[in-house]
Amino acid sequence: MSKGIQAAVVGGTGYAGGEMCRLLLNHPEVTEIVPTARGDESFERLHPNLLGSGLEFADAEDVTARADTLDVVFLCTPSGEAMRRVPKLLEAGVRVIDLSADFRFADPNAYRTAYGAEHSAPDLLSEAVYGVTEINRDRLPQARLAANPGCYVITALLGLEPLLTGGFAALDSPLHIAAVNGTTGAGNKPRTETLHAEVFGSMLPYSLQGHRHAPELEDRLSALAGGAVTVDLSTAHGNFARGIYIQSSVRIRAELREELTRELLLSRYVERYGTGSGGEYFVRINDQPRLGGLTDKDYGRYPSLAGVVGSNFCHIGLDYDDKRGIAKVVSVTDNLVKGAAGSAIQNMNVMFGLDETAGLRSYGL
Amino acid sequence: MSKGIQAAVVGGTGYAGGEMCRLLLNHPEVTEIVPTARGDESFERLHPNLLGSGLEFADAEDVTARADTLDVVFLCTPSGEAMRRVPKLLEAGVRVIDLSADFRFADPNAYRTAYGAEHSAPDLLSEAVYGVTEINRDRLPQARLAANPGCYVITALLGLEPLLTGGFAALDSPLHIAAVNGTTGAGNKPRTETLHAEVFGSMLPYSLQGHRHAPELEDRLSALAGGAVTVDLSTAHGNFARGIYIQSSVRIRAELREELTRELLLSRYVERYGTGSGGEYFVRINDQPRLGGLTDKDYGRYPSLAGVVGSNFCHIGLDYDDKRGIAKVVSVTDNLVKGAAGSAIQNMNVMFGLDETAGLRSYGL
Amino acid sequence: MSKGIQAAVVGGTGYAGGEMCRLLLNHPEVTEIVPTARGDESFERLHPNLLGSGLEFADAEDVTARADTLDVVFLCTPSGEAMRRVPKLLEAGVRVIDLSADFRFADPNAYRTAYGAEHSAPDLLSEAVYGVTEINRDRLPQARLAANPGCYVITALLGLEPLLTGGFAALDSPLHIAAVNGTTGAGNKPRTETLHAEVFGSMLPYSLQGHRHAPELEDRLSALAGGAVTVDLSTAHGNFARGIYIQSSVRIRAELREELTRELLLSRYVERYGTGSGGEYFVRINDQPRLGGLTDKDYGRYPSLAGVVGSNFCHIGLDYDDKRGIAKVVSVTDNLVKGAAGSAIQNMNVMFGLDETAGLRSYGL
């Protein structure tokens, strides 16, 4: 790969597309970045943080027409667009990492149920590798197509995986996930409800009748748990632009409740993810011991959302309410990095045989 | 009451004490306000919003010594102080509204379990009226002592009361309450973890091992539900100074799940609380119909936290996840007003035979 | 006025219109409030803080057609609309308080220069009373038409009046005014640049080539100073929804520089505005003495923006850089209250012979 990796970002006007460009600009092996846009927006007006980067929008159709000259295409497109583009892209021999929802279900029926539309490329669904590197690392080097989950799902999955694979959860109770997402998650389409003047100092709940990502989450968590999991996912936007905060409450199986402790749970997480740069590089466990008295608020023993912003890290912390037999897990990521563009690049790195952390090692602010 | 009401605010340096003063200054029937403080802080340096109000701190001991010249004393003191002061105050013939936790449990054993200390005035526990006006309105006119709940409990209680008294909840599952509180809830004692530079743009979870207010909540919710309720309370501070956001998930009894709808639940809430200024003045139901398609985010049909800030209102909204049989309730208040000082004044109004809304009618910002 | 005041708010969909309604709802003498809107927005979706208020939008044309049944009309309309409506409204015998820019200049040429259009009701310009109650209180009782300044101008005027009328300023240097405004000042029209995700944690400068309100400010400040004042007005939106922060730097006349002190300046302000509720009720001077050493940051001796939010107060503080002969004044208001709707009601109170503070006495949060 002496010429480096040549990448296109289809759908470069939104926050995920802009973040793809930001991260690719710092990637040591990427030599060409082609963002695409409909319309005539100026790249630097839409992404003022990339002032002077020299990137300019190309036309999406032109880029896909010359896909054979590229190594990888990232799709940051609305629902339904990826399934139209992917067959031609794969035919042209370019690898595709799709950040939209189009290829996240293996089963076209599940797609139809969740999105209310027929899938137009159902034969590719089973080929797509679900893009959580920490879970599907082995399948990525051969993959032509990676289907990345959204920020809710990846952050919840990483936070719950050791608990579920460890057999701690009582599956007859729903698993409760309360998520607070940054407003970049609401997109940059102008809308009164997401104006600064509206959201500032507020909380903006939405989709409480059942979030569209809940079925995907149930699908993936059930696979980890070895049994059907019901997920109660509650979502809101908080007064921050970046980051996603997920607090999960998991009822523990009755026979384990009495002997379980915070320390035992933490050791399970450390066993699974390792510590620091050993083990899973991008997953870090906060296993700080409890300071102060029992009634004192010890903020330091849980992860801080601000601590992952700007980075590809997922920080995880937890506690155990032994009186009620409920484990509480907090997992936080930057919704645009580990929750979107960073995970996509992490997958790219594995797909192309690079160091998995290339271009992604920055710590959070 | 030609001379009007003369009030003291013991513990006037904190956020709740300052808010007591702010609201009392605008109360049409209150003619004297005496805040107290230890130390030599200047009132206007600590409460710059009250610049020019003319209030100055008095000494708490002096004020309690002359309690017989006052009509009401509000206690905004740390745990354990109210139980020391209340017996003497009642003896002096002054009525007391306690904003601390000292008189919230009727049972001294429950107090000991939750706070790890012996109660020093156990004989007064049963006399104290639990200060949710909407629930105990009838008992307040005769009360010498009101024991106000904190912002978590009052906001959750108002949000869940119609659901629990209506018999909708399956009590064999825990009730999940995810609360995000403003940083005024963390107090104004200097601490690195609650500096602006630390909390800005972040979420600060705490006490996930079991919040100290969970037993109080279980106590009160069980009384409403007519059976033992287990509460999974998860708490965090959000990136705002004022307001508390409570999102509750309640599993519906199996036999009701299929036929229940959002509209049915809303009608139960409207039945209980009325609409607008009819019914419970300070509780307002957002029963906006759903706009847009099923997958569209319709932010307008749930309450907005910012909409109650500065006011004594509690806004409530809800939805129903019929696939999973879970009702989701959002209740929001200003943690310092309806969650503390406003409720205290609402109680005072009823105790003194005034219009319940006197001094409290301002809408939120 | 046994039937109370009947008021219309033409242009009730924006932030200023909503705030007019919020404040009028709490006004003891106002018995009817009619907000108007084009289109079919729901009042409570646009102004969720007023949930349950019972207000609904009427049609603007219907309302102006029946103007003779009203006492006062508030105009919260875009530039150019008030000059069309006012002649008919005055003819119908209703008093008008215009919050737009249409009647702020006495001279139609000045209007043309600043707004690039011809004024359609030039004969009414000289009749309009410029709506700073603290300056034009005497002229308001007879006024049919009040022309309210915007939040920049009123906050700067109140902050600089004592300095300019006191003859301290060297008029040969420009007066520098750096203003940071809340995002409600940018309106609620959807726009990418004012989305929460864009403004959060940022500063959004605009109109640095010369803000459209600078000529109006120069006009008014020159009248106070008794000589031509040049104003360098720099404007930005900050990361808050409400409030305006104005920091003015004024070069002191050479002959006064040496003997001037912060204390002397403060005494001039106290002389002009009084202290606390004596003197100008809504203008409060922070004259806290300096604490700590000379290099220590003493935040307490200047006004805090957050301390006026939600109120009709203007807080003013200042200091003197004796080495450079420059006075620094900080004046802060809530841009939607004292900077818009609150001032309008203050004017209404005076116009109708009511207590000037009626409905406006709430302290800031």
Place this chain on the structure above:
Amino acid sequence: MSKGIQAAVVGGTGYAGGEMCRLLLNHPEVTEIVPTARGDESFERLHPNLLGSGLEFADAEDVTARADTLDVVFLCTPSGEAMRRVPKLLEAGVRVIDLSADFRFADPNAYRTAYGAEHSAPDLLSEAVYGVTEINRDRLPQARLAANPGCYVITALLGLEPLLTGGFAALDSPLHIAAVNGTTGAGNKPRTETLHAEVFGSMLPYSLQGHRHAPELEDRLSALAGGAVTVDLSTAHGNFARGIYIQSSVRIRAELREELTRELLLSRYVERYGTGSGGEYFVRINDQPRLGGLTDKDYGRYPSLAGVVGSNFCHIGLDYDDKRGIAKVVSVTDNLVKGAAGSAIQNMNVMFGLDETAGLRSYGL
């Protein structure tokens, strides 16, 4: 340098020290990082963003005792401490980059005037290279000691350099600089006034009697302008944790006023700094043309503070008020990166003959 660079960060508990560690962890040539602390804080509790980094605090005295085994020491210490440590460090042969104020003045009298204390290492003052890489790049390779300016000064200097060296400024008027800094600039020492609950949604002005960095700024700007410059520096903290926003107003020399335009000024800046990655890599000019009408707010043609957060970039934009002959310059940086730790590393890179951008190329969020 096969073993790489071994670095100590003396004073690793504050925000600047933490940021030094964050950036050094991602530096490709740095192989050892030793932060120091007094007391027994845990590194990861104080800097939760660096969870799992493996860094631990060493004792400052131990580290300086073995300074000969290090390549570079960064001093993030309170005023007065660097001048005690630097002589011994230089003697041990280690290079020093001082982020404190101790070595910023060449003249010990200027130090005494500004800080009210005698300098204890006056002979080293003239040797210290003032650490703005863009200005002193040539002197750094030989330097033993770099004295870095603070965030106010570096951001203002970069913003004004082309204007002053270009001879545009009328030096008989003061230059006005209005700065809004993030709260990380106030340090992490617990203090009521800087709690989140106090600063949220507010503006916190301070030191308006004359900021301690104004003399340093006058010193440096005068050198650029070739004549004595008076600076009116006004400072406040804004509602954000990171970033500094500097808006400067400069009166243009009378003979240039009429013909000057925004475009001419921009071309001067581009001439000095280049565009994009050509020219000064870390200084980027926003020369977007004006969109929309004259009275429309075109937010896109000025830099956005949020766009540099997390990066070592300084974004600069400007406009010209031709009616008043005043140039307005906006310059923004991340106060902890380009304003502190990033500049320090940029200097280190030049001192050690590395690529100047090593470890610093990340774009802002």
